[in-house]
Amino acid sequence: MQPIHKTRASTSWGRMKLVAAGLVLAGVGIALLLRDVQVVKHWTGQPIFSWGLVPAGCLCIVLATIPDSWVAKAAETESKRAKHSR
Numbered sequence: 001m002q003p004i005h006k007t008r009a010s011t012s013w014g015r016m017k018l019v020a021a022g023l024v025l026a027g028v029g030i031a032l033l034l035r036d037v038q039v040v041k042h043w044t045g046q047p048i049f050s051w052g053l054v055p056a057g058c059l060c061i062v063l064a065t066i067p068d069s070w071v072a073k074a075a076e077t078e079s080k081r082a083k084h085s086r
Contacts, residue, residue, distance in 0.1 A: 015064045022060030029053025 032040065032050035040048045 018060050018064040022057040022064070024057070025053045025060065026057025029057060 029050050029052070032053070037050055040050065042048050
């Protein structure tokens with residue numbers, strides 16, 4: 001059998017991109033709200049709510065702060081209870 005190579009769940013570059021995307025979303029949402037624009041049409045015709053962009057951007061920033069150990073723990077497929085119940 002070949003050894004299993006574990007890769008990191010995330011990289012610092014990926015986290016930086018997520019923070020940047022969050023800042024862009026929140027910035028666009030705030031800019032639209034300051035101009036009193038509540039709804040903008042997306043290029044597909046779907047409505048985008050300006051007030052929804054701000055919390056979406058904040059959520060991206062919060063998700064970028066989750067430690068790698070938490071991500072690895074959540075990604076485990078076998079639970080400890082399953083091993084004991086056999």
